[in-house]
Each structure stands twice: as C-alpha cells, then as structure tokens.
Amino acid sequence: MEVQLQIKMNEKLFLRDPEQTELGKKIIQHSVELIHKNGFESFTFKKLAEEIESTEAGIYRYFENKHRLLIYITAWYWGWVQYCVVFKTNNIKDPAVKLKKVIQLLATTVVDDDKTLHINEDLLHQIIISEGSKAYLTKHVTEDNKEQLFKPYKDLCGVIADIILECSPKYKYPRSLASTIIEMAHFQIFFMNNLPSLTDFGKTKDELKVVSFLEDLVFNSIRKK
C-alpha cells in the first residue's frame, strides 16, 4: 500500500494552492532547491521562473511575494516535523524517551521522506536552519501572526511543551524551553558548521554532540530537584 502525505496549509499563505497543480508543485520543489543553493536573499521569482521554464507572472499567481513563499515553506516544514514527532513518539509511554526522540529529530539530518514526492526534506531542513527565522524576524510579524501564518510553528512548540510537562508537571517554563530546543537545535548546527567557535563541536562537526548538549540542557532543567 502506498501512502501519500498531504499537509493541510492555511489558505492565507498562498494566492493559489500550490499542492493542487503541477506548476504549483514545481514552484515549491524548485524554490527549495534554489534557496538551498543560493540563499534566500539572492532568490528571485525571475530566477525561479527560468528554472522551471515558466514565467515570473505565473509564480506571482501562487504567491504574493518571495517572503510569503518562505513563510509557506517554513510552515510546511513545521507541519511536517509535527507529523514526524507525533508519528515517532506514538505508543511510547515514557515522556523522557519521547523528548529525546524530539531532540534527535530536530537536530539531526533528515532522511528524505518518500511520502511527499516533490519536496526534498533534507534540503528543506537545511534551508530552515539558515533561513527559517527570517520568516518571522520582520516588521510585519504581528500582522502575519494575526493571519495565523505561524500556527504550525506554535503548534509544534505546544506539542513539545506538553511532553515537557508530562516529564515534569511543575516545570515553570515549558513553552520557552520548547522554543529554545527548537531554535537551538538549528542554531547550534548552523554555528557548528559555519561559526564553530560559538560551539563545542567545531572539531568533530558531529550532530550527535548537539543532541547530547540539548539533552543535558533540557533534562537538567526539568528533572525533579
């Protein structure tokens, strides 16, 4: 049996749903590749259009602008991560084991998931590490947030916060710790690879050390005292 995964996206993220058409899927697929290759700053709809042999105007029918496309991509990613978290922690009783699974999922290389054909999750993971925070670090966060554009991120944070509370019902900062885990899983990887002296993993560049650091950080914070 073949299963296909579809992540339901907020309709405000796009002008026309890219999942519904061939062109739409090509836009997402090649956006991920282009942003991965050249970075978000030098990414333009013109270049994307050339890549997929369509036109700039064609892409503007799907997304208002490239920033909205970035929000779409990150929202998709967080939705997908939440699916993975729920899937991988299913049937696990011990919340501490769940939390470890989550940390590992966030901080280690992603294996491309065949359930979504047009999206390369490994590239996407790398994009989110270096471009993800640009989705919300803007002057218009508040309005974007009102449109619920960051809901998948906030939902994931909520799921992780709940696991933290399962581990330690009296812990006072479950949400802040959850967002810290998410952000630091990515930032420490970025630093390790690009500004290694900001970490203790520069020599080996081993993602598993980031996992160890985060586990140490998290479990020392939430354990009973």
Place this chain on the structure above:
Amino acid sequence: MEVQLQIKMNEKLFLRDPEQTELGKKIIQHSVELIHKNGFESFTFKKLAEEIESTEAGIYRYFENKHRLLIYITAWYWGWVQYCVVFKTNNIKDPAVKLKKVIQLLATTVVDDDKTLHINEDLLHQIIISEGSKAYLTKHVTEDNKEQLFKPYKDLCGVIADIILECSPKYKYPRSLASTIIEMAHFQIFFMNNLPSLTDFGKTKDELKVVSFLEDLVFNSIRKK
C-alpha cells in the same frame, strides 16, 4: 571628568571609518534609527541619504552595502556589550554572581550610555534582537567569518564561556551554553513581544521573567551533580 568610549572596529567592516568623520557618525546614528523604525529589509542607502541630507554615493564611500553596515552595527553592539560585561563583573569574585549579571545585561532593556554620543544603545539593542542574526545567516558567512567580521560576537561568547567554566570547571559545553544564552536572551524577548505563545511570559511581558528562565536553565545545567 568626561570619559568617551571608543570601540575599536575591524577595518574590513568599512571602506572609510565612520567614527572619524561627522558624516560617518551621522550614517551610523541614522542607520540605527531607520532600521529600528522600518526594519532592515526596507532600509536603503537612498532613504538614509535623504534622512541625513547627503547622497547615496556618499554613503557607499563608507560601506560596501547595507549588509556590511548591518554587520558593522552588530559588531559594534557586541563589542559594547563585552565592555559592559567586563565593566559590570569587575571585582566580583563569585562567578555565579557574574553569570547572573551577564544574563541580566543581555535580556533587559538597555539604558542609553552617554559615553557614546551618537549611538542610542537602547534602539541598538532592539535592532539586534530582531535583525542581529541576519548578519550571519547568509550564504557568505564563511568568507565574512574569515575576514573576522564576527570576532566581537565570538569574543563575547568566549568571555561568557570562561565565566561558565569558572562556575563549573567540568561542564562540557561552555561555548554552546554561552551562545545559547546570548541567542535566547534575544529570541525569548522577541517571542514574548511578538509571538507570545512561544514563551511563558506572554501575559506579563516582563523581561525579568526571561532572566529567571535563563538563570534556571543555566544554573541547572552547570551546577555540580
């Protein structure tokens, strides 16, 4: 006696030293104000030139482009923070007290420092919170890093890591914990104000709660077990 603070900057950060001329100082001062007001994305040298009643070409003589200017501003900020850290922790014996001072310095509102006349440190602090990471989240981090453009950030991280080691000589992740403190001091403040459900401080919007969270996180990690 009046003391004037000058932060020595890496010469590769600029084409002409803005500290040395009136126009240069105006560029820095009004950049901070404009970026604070409209965000880095919509900031252009043209608008800046209009603001200071000079010309675009004039500004290009000081900075290669607006991204270099952002790196300059952030580098200046980290240099200044390091000066504050050293100053405020001077003569304190207890490293735990030092570390608390550092956390407070990073996470709470900055009082404008009269020692630097043309720079408003409070605005600058707010800019760094929302724009600071854009300085290094680029495709050219590695080259920029080779030119030592991020040295002030890395030095500050080193200073904090040393304090952590004073507290707990056997702690395994002093640098990663230091960069986590720095980043989270800023991100949690940003989240608290803009995406409050990612934190536990949304209702009160009280910076001191961010301080408490970070202290809890840090001291549980480094205390002897």
Place this chain on the structure above:
DNA sequence: TTTAAATGATAGTAATACTATATCATAGAA
C-alpha cells in the same frame, strides 16, 4: 461540447543596488 480555469507570452513601471565622474571646500604640508 462548452466554458471556465490555468498557463504562457509580452510589456511596462517604480524602486533598489549599485558605479562613475566631475566639482568643490578646506586643512595641513612644502
């Protein structure tokens, strides 16, 4: 088969991110 939706082709505009060059004021050295 009709017809609406999706796409493609083309054109145009305002703003952005620069580069180049020529002039001018002034302050210190010869």
Place this chain on the structure above:
DNA sequence: TTCTATGATATAGTATTACTATCATTTAAA
C-alpha cells in the same frame, strides 16, 4: 602662499528586482 590630499556634493547612468497588467492559448471539468 601654494600645493595637495581628504572629505563632501552633485549628477548621471545601469542592471536587477519586485512587482502589475493585458491578452492569447491550452487544459480540464461540467
């Protein structure tokens, strides 16, 4: 006093970016 280097002003021009608009054509659902 003159020369020269430095900093500032003024103007002009280019390639690219970030869009918007229009119209023709293909495709796919009713």
